Every structure is written in structure tokens, then in C-alpha cells.
Amino acid sequence: MTLGPTARRRRLGAHLAELRHAAGLTTADVAEFFGCTAQTIRNWERGTSTMKKVELAALLDKYGAAADTRSQLEETRREGSKRGWWSTYKLPEWFKPYVGLETDAAMVCNFEVELIPGLLQTESYAREIHSSGGLTKPDEVDKRVSARLARQRRLTEESPLELRVVISEGALRRRVGGPEVMQEQLDQLIKHAQLPNVIFQVLPFNAGAHASMPSGFTLLTFAEQTDPDVGYLEGPLGGHVIEDVDDVTTLHNRFDRVRSAALPERESLSLVRTIARE
Incomplete structure (x- = not known):
């Protein structure tokens, strides 16, 4: 079964949560870096809201993600942004x-x-x-x-x-x-x-x-x-x-x-x- 946009957003969010934990950061830490609320970060990690390309790139910079991970997650973000x-x-x-x-x-x-x-x-x-x-x-x-x-x-x-x-x-x-x-x-x-x-x-x-x-x-x-x-x-x-x-x-x-x-x-x-x- 081909994954729909909702599943892709959830997969992206799960990966982002893993990267955040690996970096030893809390949602509050990331929110302060972005100048947004911790709820915004939680929504991204739960897959309940879409992200812009520049937002994902900045987040992956913060987490120190590898190049292959960045490419994979950007593709997931792009597919997850499509309308169902x-x-x-x-x-x-x-x-x-x-x-x-x-x-x-x-x-x-x-x-x-x-x-x-x-x-x-x-x-x-x-x-x-x-x-x-x-x-x-x-x-x-x-x-x-x-x-x-x-x-x-x-x-x-x-x-x-x-x-x-x-x-x-x-x-x-x-x-x-x-x-x-x-x-x-x-x-x-x-x-x-x-x-x-x-x-x-x-x-x-x-x-x-x-x-x-x-x-x-x-x-x-x-x-x-x-x-x-x-x-x-x-x-x-x-x-x-x-x-x-x-x-x-x-x-x-x-x-x-x-x-x-x-x-x-x-x-x-x-x-x-x-x-x-x-």
C-alpha cells in the first residue's frame, strides 16, 4: 500500500523526535532556537502539521543530521505536504x-x-x-x-x-x-x-x-x-x-x-x- 500524506508526516515526525533525543534536546530547547512554541515542535513530531522546506533544513542543522538522512527526510516532508x-x-x-x-x-x-x-x-x-x-x-x-x-x-x-x-x-x-x-x-x-x-x-x-x-x-x-x-x-x-x-x-x-x-x-x-x- 502506498503511504498517504498523513502517514508520511507521522514518519517524518517520528524521525525528528529520534534526532532530537539523540541530540540531547527538549522540545523547549528547540522551540527557543526557532522562536516558536514547544507545541509547534510537538505538532511537527506528531505529524499533525506540515513543515516548510526551510524549517526542516534548519531543524536538521540543529540536530547535526547526516546528508543521506537530510535527503530522505526532505522527500518525506515533500510527499507529506501533498493534499490527500x-x-x-x-x-x-x-x-x-x-x-x-x-x-x-x-x-x-x-x-x-x-x-x-x-x-x-x-x-x-x-x-x-x-x-x-x-x-x-x-x-x-x-x-x-x-x-x-x-x-x-x-x-x-x-x-x-x-x-x-x-x-x-x-x-x-x-x-x-x-x-x-x-x-x-x-x-x-x-x-x-x-x-x-x-x-x-x-x-x-x-x-x-x-x-x-x-x-x-x-x-x-x-x-x-x-x-x-x-x-x-x-x-x-x-x-x-x-x-x-x-x-x-x-x-x-x-x-x-x-x-x-x-x-x-x-x-x-x-x-x-x-x-x-x-
Whole structure:
């Protein structure tokens, strides 16, 4: 899989952090040298903001980087500065970082309480979600739906995204858009759940209280061990990427617990078929 700009920025940031540590410098030291804030340095090292060529050159001068390292990191910086495929879809600013990370992820683990996960939604279901509640402007709905469908291509690529999904039974029974929309959506769930790279489970009502009652969440894992896992939480007013190691570990533990409480795959599909018939 070709790395996208988000992954390249994260790789660049990881290298810069290593060089800084090797030079025995703190982010405060580097910030003082640049005349900027320590947060700016941390953003570069986390890959959440782009760098100019002159900024990288000055940073590498400060770290005493070798010529071959400088050349490699400048190429990474240049590729990381390019716009991602999602830039033409009018996505909200708070969602773009997540899409960039998802594009480069090797595996996505997703638990949802009220919604069918975006990577498994039909076009009609996605349109109803974006049209309801007035959270998406009417002239932006088509773009948002198209972006969601574009994200789903990762599931059927030559090197497909691994998807681990747990859905509350409530998301399956909530009639979004009416019977026809839901029938189509449930049929697609059954189809996608049988892909070799997808593990699909349902958390039934009779499981009772569970580890993530308030909301769903997502975890992203990457192919390279140097790229740490991240989490993602979304609410009515937006979403945010979670990078704190302890918080990401907590989300992993919660996902393991809801998976353990959920029905096995075969029984999950049987429940979806039963709901579809109803």
C-alpha cells in the first residue's frame, strides 16, 4: 500500500523526535532556537502539521543530521505536504485527520451503539444519516456521502483493510430511512460480514450493561511498529483523534470487553438475518 500524506508526516515526525533525543534536546530547547512554541515542535513530531522546506533544513542543522538522512527526510516532508484524496469532499476540519489516518491504517476496530459503522453503510443509509438532524448542510450531503463510499474501497483493495466491528443490537433495529433503506443496509451487512478481512459481531440487548455504554469509538492500527495506534471519538459537535498511550490502551481494553460480550460471528449473522426478515 502506498503511504498517504498523513502517514508520511507521522514518519517524518517520528524521525525528528529520534534526532532530537539523540541530540540531547527538549522540545523547549528547540522551540527557543526557532522562536516558536514547544507545541509547534510537538505538532511537527506528531505529524499533525506540515513543515516548510526551510524549517526542516534548519531543524536538521540543529540536530547535526547526516546528508543521506537530510535527503530522505526532505522527500518525506515533500510527499507529506501533498493534499490527500479526501481534500475535495468538503469534509469538516475535525474529521479530516481521522480520514487521513484511516487511509493509512492496516486495521480498524470499531464499536457502535446507535449507528451502522461508516465503512459498512449503504449509500441510502449514509444519505439519511447526513440529511437528518440538520448537522450537514444540504448542499454538502452528496460530497459527504461520496467520501464515505470512497473510504469503503479499502475493504476490497488488493491488500485490504482489516476490519473488526462490534455493533449494538440497537443500531440494527433503529429504522433509519424506513424499511426499504434498512432492508438494503442489513443485506449489505450480511454480505460484507463474509469478507475474509472482516470480523463482524453483534452485542445483543440481553448482554446487559457493557464496557462502553455512553458511546462508540474507533481504534486504528498501522503496519509499521513505529506508527503507534490511535483512537477516535465522535459526538454531535465533532470528533477528535486520541494519541495518548494510556487512553489508547484503555480503548483497546474496552473493545476486547465488548467483543467478549458480543455474539460469535455466526450467531451475529443469524441475528441480522432474523431482524431483516422482521
